[in-house]
Amino acid sequence: MERRYLLGNEAIAHAAREVPVDFVCGYPGTPSSEVVDTLRVHPDPGGYIEWSVNEKVALENAIGASWCGLRALCTMKHVGLNVAADPLMTSAYTGVRGGLVIMSADDPFAHSSQNEQDSRVYAQFARVPCLDPSSVQEAHDMMRDAFALSEDTALPVIFRPTTRVCHSKSDVVLGEMKTEHRAGAFEKDARQFVVIPAHTRLLHKALNEKQPGIRRLLIEKGYNHFEIKGKKAVITGGIAASYVREVLPEGISLMVIGAYPIDDEWLSSFISRHKEVLVIEELAPVIEVQVRELSGTVPVYGKKTGHVPFEGEFSPLAVEKFLISAGFLEKNIFPEPRQPDEVPMRPPILCAGCMHRSAMYAIRRIFPDSVYPSDIGCYTLGLQMGTVDTTICMGASITIGSGMAHSNTGKPVVCTIGDSTFLHSGITGLLNAVYNGADMVVIILDNRVTAMTGHQPNPVTGLTATGIGSPPVSLEAICRSCGAAFVETASPHAITQFLEVLKAARDKTGVRVIIARQPCVISDRRAGVKRKPYIVDTEACTGCAACIRFGCPAIVFEEEKARITDLCSGCGVCAEICPSGAIRKEVRK
Amino acid sequence: MNCRFDVLVVGIGGQGTVLASNILGEACVIEGIPVRGAETHGMAQRGGSVESHIRIGSTFGPLISPGSADLLIAFDLLEGFRARHFLRDGAPLVTSRSLVVPTSVYARSLPVPEESGIISALMGTRLCVVDAAGIASRAGSPLAQNVVMLGAASVYLPLSYEALLEAVRRTVPEKTRSLNEKAFEMGRDAGCNP
Numbered sequence: 001m002e003r004r005y006l007l008g009n010e011a012i013a014h015a016a017r018e019v020p021v022d023f024v025c026g027y028p029g030t031p032s033s034e035v036v037d038t039l040r041v042h043p044d045p046g047g048y049i050e051w052s053v054n055e056k057v058a059l060e061n062a063i064g065a066s067w068c069g070l071r072a073l074c075t076m077k078h079v080g081l082n083v084a085a086d087p088l089m090t091s092a093y094t095g096v097r098g099g100l101v102i103m104s105a106d107d108p109f110a111h112s113s114q115n116e117q118d119s120r121v122y123a124q125f126a127r128v129p130c131l132d133p134s135s136v137q138e139a140h141d142m143m144r145d146a147f148a149l150s151e152d153t154a155l156p157v158i159f160r161p162t163t164r165v166c167h168s169k170s171d172v173v174l175g176e177m178k179t180e181h182r183a184g185a186f187e188k189d190a191r192q193f194v195v196i197p198a199h200t201r202l203l204h205k206a207l208n209e210k211q212p213g214i215r216r217l218l219i220e221k222g223y224n225h226f227e228i229k230g231k232k233a234v235i236t237g238g239i240a241a242s243y244v245r246e247v248l249p250e251g252i253s254l255m256v257i258g259a260y261p262i263d264d265e266w267l268s269s270f271i272s273r274h275k276e277v278l279v280i281e282e283l284a285p286v287i288e289v290q291v292r293e294l295s296g297t298v299p300v301y302g303k304k305t306g307h308v309p310f311e312g313e314f315s316p317l318a319v320e321k322f323l324i325s326a327g328f329l330e331k332n333i334f335p336e337p338r339q340p341d342e343v344p345m346r347p348p349i350l351c352a353g354c355m356h357r358s359a360m361y362a363i364r365r366i367f368p369d370s371v372y373p374s375d376i377g378c379y380t381l382g383l384q385m386g387t388v389d390t391t392i393c394m395g396a397s398i399t400i401g402s403g404m405a406h407s408n409t410g411k412p413v414v415c416t417i418g419d420s421t422f423l424h425s426g427i428t429g430l431l432n433a434v435y436n437g438a439d440m441v442v443i444i445l446d447n448r449v450t451a452m453t454g455h456q457p458n459p460v461t462g463l464t465a466t467g468i469g470s471p472p473v474s475l476e477a478i479c480r481s482c483g484a485a486f487v488e489t490a491s492p493h494a495i496t497q498f499l500e501v502l503k504a505a506r507d508k509t510g511v512r513v514i515i516a517r518q519p520c521v522i523s524d525r526r527a528g529v530k531r532k533p534y535i536v537d538t539e540a541c542t543g544c545a546a547c548i549r550f551g552c553p554a555i556v557f558e559e560e561k562a563r564i565t566d567l568c569s570g571c572g573v574c575a576e577i578c579p580s581g582a583i584r585k586e587v588r589k
Numbered sequence: 590m591n592c593r594f595d596v597l598v599v600g601i602g603g604q605g606t607v608l609a610s611n612i613l614g615e616a617c618v619i620e621g622i623p624v625r626g627a628e629t630h631g632m633a634q635r636g637g638s639v640e641s642h643i644r645i646g647s648t649f650g651p652l653i654s655p656g657s658a659d660l661l662i663a664f665d666l667l668e669g670f671r672a673r674h675f676l677r678d679g680a681p682l683v684t685s686r687s688l689v690v691p692t693s694v695y696a697r698s699l700p701v702p703e704e705s706g707i708i709s710a711l712m713g714t715r716l717c718v719v720d721a722a723g724i725a726s727r728a729g730s731p732l733a734q735n736v737v738m739l740g741a742a743s744v745y746l747p748l749s750y751e752a753l754l755e756a757v758r759r760t761v762p763e764k765t766r767s768l769n770e771k772a773f774e775m776g777r778d779a780g781c782n783p
Contacts, residue, residue: 136625167629169610169626242649242650243649335656337654338673339674340671340673341710343670344667344691346601346671349692553692
């Protein structure tokens with residue numbers, strides 16, 4: 001037993017080692033990434049660890065390991081579960097052998113996501129248990145126990161922490177890491193593992209018959225609990241429970257839900273001992289719908305009555321307001337905060353020397369009046385440069401683009417997608433676009449790493465998750481084998497040459513692929529790559545601000561002249577853009 | 590221990606707010622005080638505004654409510670100004686003197702914010718302005734500004750000097766240990782009297 005101050009995801013990773021987990025896989029996605037990242041960089045990683053190319057691939061790998069009797073963990077962000085939904089739904093029918101835990105990290109407020117979907121609904125849909133921690137310590141304890149729960153129920157377990165658990169910190173009590181890993185063995189059983197109609201009908205019935213036992217088991221395990229204090233009750237779950245505990249006045253009962261499905265009889269007996277119930281949960285009304293089914297004549301306040309929103313994340317202040325609006329709290333606990341001051345925004349931006357900025361700049365120059373479908377990665381920040389018109393989900397730049405290319409808008413379609421996103425789910429879209437004769441330009445922004453989520457290696461990097469060498473896959477060969485006739489590679493840092501490649505693509509038809517290859521500037525810095533910074537010759541600078549419009553954070557404008565700060569990483573693109581030739585490499589005397 | 594003290598650390602992605610949170614959290618563990626924190630990860634941190642909530646003595650959730658922080662530590666003057674509404678009345682803001690002008694200012698041709706203008710706009714806030722960049726350079730590295738700022742703010746914290754210094758030692762990379770100890774102590778000397 002040891003007490004440490006850890007990030008939620010670090011505590012979750014530690015818990016998996018306490019089991020110990022035998023097989024770990026996943027696809028990076030905020031706020032889930034640090035679990036695998038913590039495990040993979042450990043000097044002795046224990047069991048098998050991989051970054052998979054996407055979430056469906058990851059989950060199927062984990063199911064395979066579980067069917068061989070291993071304890072398997074598969075991590076992803078909430079929208080990754082959409083990609084993995086196909087194996088998820090049927091793995092509930094087949095069940096598991098070794099404990100299988102699917103960590104699907106939700107992101108209320110979409111801090112770093114394209115939507116606010118709720119993984120608890122997936123668990124309900126698939127009819128598998130779901131654990132929803134309210135604190136870092138509970139996240140640790142639930143992860144440690146989830147593998148046994150999976151084996152007890154013979155079902156995959158969805159573990160659903162939210163951003164404010166994954167990226168929270170806390171003092172946490174940790175257990176000992178264990179090292180006794182299982183050896184896999186696959187015992188054949190076609191009636192379980194081959195879901196032909198005759199088998200699956202029986203498996204479906206068996207899954208449904210398991211449900212009452214699961215509900216009772218979760219009560220026995222103590223994940224769901226309550227305290228009776230009065231005639232009014234708050235029912236809450238997940239991280240919202242921690243906010244409720246902070247502001248709940250004396251004399252109000254509290255029920256905290258940490259696991260699903262909730263037992264009807266148990267819930268109903270709690271509700272019937274109260275005169276009013278308020279349900280406080282982030283995102284989908286999962287608890288609330290069940291409470292309403294069972295409430296009889298007891299009034300229930302929550303999302304349906306407008307006391308609690310369906311979207312966004314909560315906070316102690318937000319919960320205070322819900323309690324006041326439902327008449328559960330008389331007056332404010334927190335002071336009425338002053339209005340925030342008017343301060344210029346500081347949104348996230350592409351780094352100084354980031355190749356995405358140069359690529360986007362070139363795209364705007366050569367394809368000025370075009371449609372720009374884009375994708376998910378750092379380059380989504382190209383929105384600020386006017387070269388991102390659509391982003392919906394992983395891989396959808398090429399497919400939304402080919403749909404638009406077949407829609408006779410009369411405008412060129414120029415889409416952008418990163419290396420990891422292309423390998424995740426862009427290849428099938430490219431294959432489809434070529435096969436069906438779309439007329440479009442596909443620019444693969446290949447910075448050799450999955451940068452946005454924290455620089456995880458992927459198949460182009462040349463390394464696996466645990467640092468073992470792996471031949472970097474050729475994007476050129478993939479694109480050509482999909483049938484693309486025009487496949488050219490150039491670095492956006494060599495901006496003049498890159499512009500020429502874009503021009504050549506503009507003058508052709510069909511699917512034209514450009515691989516914009518330049519390692520991520522952060523990876524370069526970590527690898528010790530040094531380039532001389534650039535400086536502005538103030539005599540020659542005319543103050544035209546062409547470099548300022550380029551948007552590099554290393555360029556500032558002072559007294560009508562440009563100046564380059566120490567953020568400069570020496571990409572040199574601004575020197576090529578400057579119409580007066582006033583920017584040059586710094587020469588030390 | 591029922592002393593509760595909420596600290597908000599703000600800055601720009603890359604300035605080391607996460608390390609600051611780790612040092613404060615470690616100091617709480619050393620002192621046996623419960624602690625909760627929350628911070629910015631993922632794309633949201635690429636050169637943008639970032640914040641770390643550290644709730645010393647708390648067993649609740651990780652988020653500090655606006656108007657109730659007991660201390661605001663800013664690694665960038667403009668970010669301190671941006672987060673001022675988190676402070677409860679009369680609580681101190683310990684801020685670095687320097688600021689990085691957001692690219693949005695140039696992109697939208699807004700007036701360029703300056704040190705003197707922000708400091709006068711902060712009138713009415715209990716203010717401690719620290720030359721973090723200068724002190725860090727004298728301590729041996731401009732990268733130690735975050736530890737300088739923690740040193741300067743340490744006089745306001747309900748954590749002992751010994752626990753904080755030990756937390757600095759345990760948290761920073763080994764080869765920068767003595768540099769960071771020096772930065773912490775120089776920051777503490779430069780801090781304001783509570």
